[in-house]
Amino acid sequence: MQYITKLEELQNYWAQSKKAQLRSFARNVALDIISLKERNVDFEEVFKTPRVHFLYIHHIFEDEETNFDQLLNLLSKQHTFLSHTDAINKVLSGNIDKPYISFSSDDGLKSNLKAAEILNNYGAKACFFVNPNSIGIDSVSKAAEFCKTRLDMPPVEFLSWKDLDTLLKQGHEIGAHTMNHEDVAKLTLNEFEDNLNQCKSILTASCGDIPHFAYTYGGFSNFTKDAYDMVFKTGYYSCSSGVRGAHISDGSIIKENEFIPRRDHIIGGWKLNHIKHFMKKSIDGANVQNNFLPAIWK
Template sequence: MKDTELVDTYAQIKSAQSGKFRSALRSSVLDALSMKHSLFGEESELKTPRVQFLYFHHIFKDEVKNFEKLLAFLSRDHVFVSHSEAVDRLLTDRIDKPYIAWSSDDGIQNNMLAAKALNTYGASCCFYVNPASIALTDVNKIKQFCQERLEMPPVAFLNWKEIELLQRQGHEIGNHTFKHDMVSQLTQEQFEEDFLKADEILTQKCGPVKHFAYTYGRFENFTKPAFEFVMKNGYESCISASRGCHINGKGKLDKNKVFLRRDQIIADWKLSHIKHFLIKGVQELDYNTNFLPNSLA
């Protein structure tokens, strides 16, 4: 789609953002933390066997180069596996290497650029999509969806043909709710209806769907009954956007108790800052973070 009203570079996203001071402050704090890691040789901690889920929302054309650099860096010490394999390795206690599983939320069309870069590493990604936004072409509807549900400027979304192509390339499709509501603001009945609608459409278009990523990603954006409903419907995993990675070492896990953590990546971030988040995750590795947090209502 060539529509000038749609944003197609990350530079445009950045210029639309306010709070420049805050981001400059954040950047220098992260610079200092990154410096500490290199001073103490902590980067070698990334060789620690674990399952690390990483996700992005977009790889705009002006982010591709950085994304390729990140993939090149991560591929040195990590094995890229599919989302399904990562989940299975965690559940069956087979984490003998540092594993990374990629995923992406919201089905933005430039995910095709991400897939192209991932394909060169044979890396499979799980694309979590909302059937309500797939193939939206009306600019006003796109604007409304992006503003109300994604809190971002209007962008093009994937269509079903592209999703089919992603699957043929070895990628997986996951359920990210039908229309990107915040689950904690829905009644259980509304959530179940939305979830099943998304599941039905995705199953019909893509075949069986096994993984669910709830929207907004913080623990408080989700509920325990919603989690139980997802797993009762035969899903293999449910994932948050709370930072952290996974180890096991204690035998098989019950998938109905496991709750996954993920680290967000914005390809435009400095590589040293991304390294900082990953090293912090390794340093905080804890068997107990495999499970549903007590704070989930």
């Protein structure tokens, strides 16, 4: 048993399930067809839309590095890159005067060091949302157990506490992502409160202030209004989802405990046309209501 280092290895792992294999094949075919239909779209004009667009990854494996660099190069032409904190403040202030992008990453995989290196080359700073219990895992067998039970993937290397310090010194941010990649929907509110406080205490001791939280699995059905309120009650400044979307403004000021960032998930190895499609879809669907809590929580 050894750590995987390539996206191809992860895709092969997922392909062991015929259902997953068919789903992946169908997805790629559908997106290729959509890309053909969008071949005459002026994406330079689309990307000029004033907005705050949160993009997030989980990994940048060896075979994703070149493509991720090309993506950053593409996006840098029309966008200003913001830190997670600055991007949230931009939405809260209502002053969205041009196109902004903010990057983040979930789960604390070691390959995020390479992601940070590429981001640094473009002056972009990300927020790395981590699970304290996976930081510093020091053996393949322990990583395999965590990955199998929590992430549905083969063993990968995780960031160490020293790595987090390196990211902070480079100007990146560290955020909380539950202690052990728990599904918050399966926790009681008291259990979740303890989890939030443990995350904040442990991460603060090593990394300084931890203002940001992103919940696992990301869908609005994976979280609740009570859980959202608890995030702010325990001292966090923001609570991010993994629901696709982009943020525009009518100039109104928003309170931090009224706003939930939507984040577009991307995989560094995806075709650039596929990523551009997802971004365009979020831009086309952007509205002021996206800044606020979903109807499903009311």
